[in-house]
Each structure stands twice: as structure tokens, then as C-alpha cells.
Amino acid sequence: MSEVIGLVLPFFGLIFLGFLVARLTRQPLEALGWMNTFIVYVALPALFFQLLAKTPFEKLTEWNFILGSVFSTYVVFSLMFAASVFLSRGEIAQSTIKALAAAYGNIGYMGPGLALLAFGEQAAVPVALIFCFENIIHFAVAPMMMALSGGEKRPAPELILDVIRKIVLHPFIIATAIGVAAAYFQFRPPLPAERLLVYLSNAAAPCALFAMGVTLALRPLNRVPSEMLPIALLKLIVHPLLCYVVLSAVGNFSPAWLFSAVLLAALPTATNVFVIAQQYGVWVQRASASVLITTCLSVFTVTGLLYLIRNGILPPDLFP
Numbered sequence: 001m002s003e004v005i006g007l008v009l010p011f012f013g014l015i016f017l018g019f020l021v022a023r024l025t026r027q028p029l030e031a032l033g034w035m036n037t038f039i040v041y042v043a044l045p046a047l048f049f050q051l052l053a054k055t056p057f058e059k060l061t062e063w064n065f066i067l068g069s070v071f072s073t074y075v076v077f078s079l080m081f082a083a084s085v086f087l088s089r090g091e092i093a094q095s096t097i098k099a100l101a102a103a104y105g106n107i108g109y110m111g112p113g114l115a116l117l118a119f120g121e122q123a124a125v126p127v128a129l130i131f132c133f134e135n136i137i138h139f140a141v142a143p144m145m146m147a148l149s150g151g152e153k154r155p156a157p158e159l160i161l162d163v164i165r166k167i168v169l170h171p172f173i174i175a176t177a178i179g180v181a182a183a184y185f186q187f188r189p190p191l192p193a194e195r196l197l198v199y200l201s202n203a204a205a206p207c208a209l210f211a212m213g214v215t216l217a218l219r220p221l222n223r224v225p226s227e228m229l230p231i232a233l234l235k236l237i238v239h240p241l242l243c244y245v246v247l248s249a250v251g252n253f254s255p256a257w258l259f260s261a262v263l264l265a266a267l268p269t270a271t272n273v274f275v276i277a278q279q280y281g282v283w284v285q286r287a288s289a290s291v292l293i294t295t296c297l298s299v300f301t302v303t304g305l306l307y308l309i310r311n312g313i314l315p316p317d318l319f320p
Contacts, residue, residue: 001307003310004303004306004307004310005303007117007118007306007310008114008299008302008306010117011113011114011117014205014206014209014210014213015209015210015212015213015295016213017210017213018209018211018212018215018216018217019213019216019217021210021214022213022214022218023217027214028218029214029215029218029219032211032215032218035207035211036211038203038207039109039204039208039211040108040171041171042200043201043203043204043207043208044108044112044171044172044175044204045171045172045174045175046196046200046201047112047201047204048112048124048172048179049175049176049178049182049197050179050197050198050201051121051124051128051201052124052125052128052176052179052180052182053179053182053183053187053188053189054183055125056183057183057184060125060180062251062253062257064250064251065126065129065247065250065251065253065257065261066129066133067250068243068247068249068250068251068261069129069130069133069243069246069247069261069265070130070134070137072239072243072246072265073103073104073134073239073243073265074103075242076102076103076234076235076239076242077100077104077141079102079234080095080098080099080102080103080231080234081095081096081098081099084098084099084227091149092148093145093280093282093283094283096141096142096146096149096282097280097283097286098227098231098283100138100141100269100273101231101235101269101290101291102230102231102234102235102269103234103235103239104134104269104270104272104273105235105239105264105265105266105267106267106268106269106270106295107127107130107131107134107135107264107270108131108135108172108208108270108272109208109211109270109271110208110212110267111130111131111264111267112124112204113204113206113209114263114267114302115127115260115264116205117205118259118260118263118306119259119260120256122254122257122260123256123257123260126256126260126261127260127264128176128179130264131176132172132173132176135167135173136167136173138272139167139170140163143159143162143163144163146282212271216291216292216295219274219288219292221288221289221292221293222285223289224293225286225289225290228289231290232294232297235268235269235294236268236294236297236298236301239265239266240265240266240305242265243261243265244258244262244265244314244318245318247261248319249318252317253317255316258316259309259314262305262309263302263305263306263309266298266301266302266305268291268294268298269287269290269291269295270291271291273287273291274287274290274291
């Protein structure tokens, strides 16, 4: 257990430090803007490119892995959405945000750092694949569901173009595409460029986790939403368990790939859920509470999951 605590303590410690510093200095949330820009547009794209470019190309086309991971995410999304629509008598907009809170994990900020720390560089490819394909769908699902609810007022062609633009121009997806192309052509950047990529990659996880802690500190918890229990259970328990069962059933993946996917499924609600809620003016404060509460609870659930993995209690294949 001490090994697992030693693994997660620096990771969650960075989030706590960001939270503590934000509470002490009382800087406005807008002051975080340039750090977020550095993380999203420079550091994490450099990390994805560097790791993918060194990967044999044939490992980047594991469609069973991609489909199994995305399928488990959207089963969880569908469960929460269907239950919320039924209980709210057809409220689509709020149900969409609740479903995203239950299924959309913090795979951008938390995923790469924790997976690489836990499973080494072998985790880079599955993390990048999950991030790209899940986010492509997330970028499409939110505006589509809001359009169905009547909350999206733009014409359909404009809405479709905006979704495509968000997918094609997202820095992580661009970096992943360039990394895949570099792997295919076996391209290696010149040594000075390689060193710059290493510096940027090393900064990605610490900056992302610190920024996440700051963000949590500056979004106070006003009240716990009544939906918090099912959201937390689905996000932190059901999602990783379902991902583990599905991926064990659909393929014979290496332990690093399988457990990286399960770990990403176990991560708390992404801060992007709050951003989406704020964009559409739907369930905003409760979305913020979902991010904060699931992040706090994930200290225990993620630690427990890594303990099960590290001690061989969770086998690398449920159906050998």
C-alpha cells in the first residue's frame, strides 16, 4: 500500500497545492488564463506528439480497444441521461449535463500524468487514443443534444461546421494526428527540437494538475446536488468496472493498455463539463459541484484501484 500512496501522493499533492495557493493568494480565475493556454496549446500537445511519434505505427490502429473504451463511456452516459430524462419528465438539456458529469472524465489534465506515472511510457498510446476518440464524440454530443432541447439557436449547417471546427482544430487532436504521421513515416525531429519537446512534456502534468487545483478552489461549493450520489457512483465505480469488463471481452490487450483505459475511466468529472454547462446556461453550479466532489472522492477510489492493480488482485484479463 505504501508504494501506491507514494505513487498517488505527488499526483494529488499537486492538485492540493494549486487549491491551497489559490485560497491563500486570492487571485481571480482569469489570472489562470495563460497557464491554461500553455497547457492546452503547448505542453500537452508536445507530450502527445513525442510519445506517439516513437510508437510503432501498427499499435495505433487497435480499433477493438478504441470501440470498447468509447462504448463503455457512452453506456454510462446513456444510463444517466435516460434516468434523468425519465425523472425530469423530458428535460434534455439538464439531463445532458448530468450524463456528461457521469461519463466525461478528466482525461486531458489528469489522464496522461497519472497513467504514465503508474504504467510508464507504454500507457502513452492508449491514453492518446482514448482522449482523441472520446473527445471527438464529446464535441459532437453536447451541441447536438442542446439543439434537440431547443437551447441551441444556430442553424444546423452552422452548428455542424462549428462541431467540425472544434474537432479538427483542437490542439490535442492536431498533435496526435502529427504524432501518428511521424510514427508512420518514422520521422524524428532534430536534436534541439527534441530537447524542447522533452522540456515541454515534462512540464505538462505538473502544470495541468496545479491549474486544476486552482480551478477547484475558485469554484466554491454552494450545495450538494441531489443527483451527486448516482453521478459519483457511475463515474468513479461503474465506469471503470464496465470498461474493464468490456475490454477484457473484446480483445487480448497488454496489461498496460487495459489498465490505462480502466484508470482513465475511473477519473473524476472533467472541468470541461462545467465549461459546457456555463456555455449553455444549464445546471452550472451543480456541474461545478460535480467536478469538485468527484475529484475529492477520486483520491480514495483511484488509490484503491491502483492498489488492486499493483497487488495483482485485479487480473490483467478477466476472460483469459
